[in-house]
Amino acid sequence: MKPLLPPLRDESLLSWVNRFALFHCGVSAEEFCRVIGLPQQELIIGRQRAFSKLAVIFGVPVEQLRARSHYPVSSRVYGYRSENFFQEFLLRNRQTFCPACLLSDIETNRDGLRVGAARINWTFSPVRTCQYHNVPLVRARKATSNGAKIDTSYLKPDIADLEDILAHSKTRRPSELQGYVEKRLEGHMVSSWMDSQPIDLASRSTEMLGACVEFGAHAALSKLNEDNWDHAAKVGYEFTSRGEEGIREGLRYLLNSSEKSQAQSGPQGTFGRLFHWVQADRGVKNIGPFKEVFREFILDNVRVEPGTLLFGSVVDQARVHSVASLARKYALHPKTVRSALTKSGLLRGSNDHDSMRQTARVQQAEKLIKKLVRAVPVSRIPDYIDCTRAQAQHLLKAGILKPVVDDEKKFSGRHKGVDSDDLDRLLKQMRKNGKHVVNAGLGMANVGDAADALHVPTTDIVSLLLKGGLENVELLPELFKFRSVLVDLTEVSFKLGLQDGETGVTISDTARELGVHLDVVRFLLSANVDPGCCGLESCGRYRHMGKMCDLVDPGSLDKFKNRFRKLSQIEGYWVRDPERLRSKLAERGIRPAWDPAIAGAEFYRVSDL
Known part of the structure; x- marks a missing residue:
């Protein structure tokens, strides 16, 4: 049929057919399909038969028609240009238009046709704003014909109605997600993580994350309007455009701002609609790589018991403990557990009063809490290893003994105690080398008495023992514990450098002698x-206040x-x-x-x- 009526910029195939029918036959697209024997549904769906028939009538190659329409790829999957997506990405059965574009088309009166043209991008769900006029697209709330019949009535509306709609439309720029979708449909690669998956999965995960971040994890998503979803797309794109790192940042925001306790409802209570959206996936429609990022984040930050079915896979091993799960496992008060984990720096998550939202790595947390269970209070260390209170304090101050958690503060608590295993290990290491005796030999003294005799800290002698720096060591029976290790006073004095050179005058005495x-x-x-x-x-030289001074x-x-x-x-x-x-x-x-x-x-x- 001649002359050829060329398509407008970005015009969809259905709109082109509608204008072609009006131009050549003076009938609507619906009537034109009946005239040429083309079932309406085949044109709506974009079947190959429709392209082939129209190519003969229009006098253009099939590829030119196909480039302006989506087409079926497999069950529930469609394609457009080089992109494939699930049918939910399309809005075939919802009238969508920009009032400014339709007014411009009608006023232009191109080819003598006072009719608007539909743009192909209007059929994709993330496209909610006209990129040329910066106004929201008008989108019908309900399906008009279940996608079985062509309805182009909205392309020739009442001009007064269009002007009224435009007058009440607010100005806004297209969301970053819409910009991404439109560029990708044109063949441009923008974000490596989003480009690695089907366009609809990248878009939907962006909108879902943005909606939960902006309106709350438990928001009624079915009540969100197009403006809400447009805003959700903007918020979500801030995270998903940065890949896994950005997504984890968005999930952490939800984790820290959740209104429900994990102890009561688990990850589903924390992440709400986002969790149920992914958990409800039965494989009919893939969620995409977002699911794996989400699953890893939950396992890294929320206590999930082994054997739990999480996003289609069974959790074989828990990665983190919550304060509550640790308290239950080791029969401790939650406040005691939280205090130890907090002071050790192991807790991760929000810093608010709800300790149930905070978790720690299983291996590190259990190692710490086991130490806490075995902890010997500082006041009982002298009895446990048979030393004096002062010696116990010196061992702690020197770092030879270390508390379960050293918060560098004077506050007392169970975490300040020392692991009994560490105390046993100290005694064992002190007795590592030496000969067993019944009574002390000549010139031998236990560590405490030797320190008093030589006026040196007990820890100096203990350090020598632990490093294997003493050769003459005697061991009394183990029942004497700390006092069971005997050292040679002369050897210790020499090894510690308490005697060096000949006797002389101290610097202070010399200063007094000279009056300087x-x-x-x-x-x-x-x-x-x-x-x-x-x-x-x-x-x-001689030792003075822990330093060697000249004589x-x-x-x-x-x-x-x-x-x-x-x-x-x-x-x-x-x-x-x-x-x-x-x-x-x-x-x-x-x-x-x-x-x-x-x-x-x-x-x-x-x-x-």
Whole structure:
């Protein structure tokens, strides 16, 4: 039939047939199909027979017609261009139009036809806004004919009605999800995670996640209107466009904001409609990769008992414990469990008062709670290992013994106790090397008595034992516990460096002898008097307040006193005017042996005086 009536931009095949019929025959698409012997349903569904018949009548290739219509691929699955999707992605039986587009088509009066044209994208469910006029699409609430009959009456409406609809339409931009769908239908790849699955599954999971995040996990989704779903699409796309990481962020938001306790309703109470949507999948219509991401998130963050059927698969092993499940398993009060898990940093989830929403990894949580069950209170450690209270405190402070949970605070609690296994292990490690005796040998003492005799912390000797640093060790029967390990006082003294070199004068005594500050003595120990000869000489070291300090050789101290004088010790020194003597010495060319600003004191050579 000539002349050929070309399609409009983005026009659907059904709309093209309608305009073709009006142009050539002056009849509607419904009547035109009867004239040419084409069942209406075949055109609506997009069967190959319809394309072949229309190609002859229109005088165009089948591919040109097929590019403007969806078509069946298999049972309940349709295709459009290079995309396949379930039939729910289509809205064949719902009249959808943009009032601004129809008004523009009618006013243009193209080819003498005062009729609107339907755009192919209007038939896809995520498309809810006109991309050219930024107004919401009008979409019929109910099916008009169950998709069995063609109804193009909405393409030639009353202009006044269209103008009224447009006047009351709000302005909005297409959702990001709609933009994604339209670009993908044109063959563009946008998001790797969403592109990896059928377009309808990516769209539906986006809308469902967005709806639950925006309107609540237990919102009545059937009552949401097109505006609500458009907003849900915008919210959901913020998460799904970032793939698994973004989806987990959206799910975590639902987890933390849930109004129902997991202990009462499990994951279905936490995730509501989203959970039921995925759980209700029976394989007839695949949910897509969203299901696996969702399942993994639940297993990682919600207590699911082994044997539970979750999204079509049985859970073989729980990954996390809730506070409640741990309390039940180990017969502890939930507050005790939560306190230990919180202070250990193992709890994950919301920080609100509902502890039931917080979980911890099974292996880590059970290891901690088993320690808590075996914990020996700090006050009972002396009785348990037969040591003094002070020794127990020192072992804890040094980190040789560690509490079940060290929260670095002074608050008491069961978590501050020490695992009895750790206490037993300490005694065993201390007794690892040594010879068994009935009575202590000469010069031997238990660890506590040795520490008191040598004035060193008990932990220093214990550390030597644990590192295997002592050779002469004796072991009394195990019943003496901490006191059963005997060490050689002489060996310990040597290994700890308590004796080094010869006896000398301490720095503080030297400072008093010279009438100077301690730092002056330290300076003189390193300052040269003659090449290779310091002002004071060190003869050894001694332990003072946990540090090794130099001892001053008495001979070098006597020699220094004979060779040097402080300004205040020189005849003629007047405390009220030291500058007089200093100037007098300077006039005679006598200068301090060291710069007073560096040495900290003003010394002169006796030979110069």
